[in-house]
Amino acid sequence: MNRITPALERLVAELGKLPSVGPKTAFRQALYILETDAEIADGLALAVREARSKVKRCKLCYNYTEEERCSICADQSREQGTICVVSGIGNLYAIERSGEYNGLYHVLEGNISPLEGRGPSNIRLDELVSRLRGEETVKEVILATNPTVEGDATAMYVREQIKSLGLSLKVSRIAYGLPVGGDIDYVDDLTLSRALSSRLEM
Ligand SMILES: [Zn+2]
16 A cells, blocks of 8 residues: 655645545645645745735725725725625625625624534624614615525524614614526426515516
């Protein structure tokens, strides 16, 4: 049996801890790192260190930033009266890519999940509530948690919390849609039933 060296074995093991990287991919990547130019390998190592040391959470919305406030919170041209609540940073970036939204965010740390031991206090909901209490400029909260059982439960909980604050805030939930260019024949039942129930008046 071909034994690989301890250092190479460790590199494969570390790469294999990354999401969507299986053992074969990890091995290929490790070989690439060994065989490529030294600058590329060093650049990768440096980028990992730098990202870990410089990138932190925005004090207001918990987006990533290298300053106190993220570039979205610091941008005065964005609508200060709307906060979009998402379950994670990835969802924030997806909404930004759509170019459809020009307000602010609040990034939760996942969804409420009793099975995984995550309650409202574990996912930065308290921070959202105290933010809403302190900011009278906010007029609408859009709940953009995922359309899953947990995402729905989180959205319901946030809505109840906001209602209990007694603020005159509009609370909305993103509509569940059919994929653009798709054929209704091929859409799963749940998506179709949700698309029907979240229909808009024309
Ligand atoms: Zn921010």
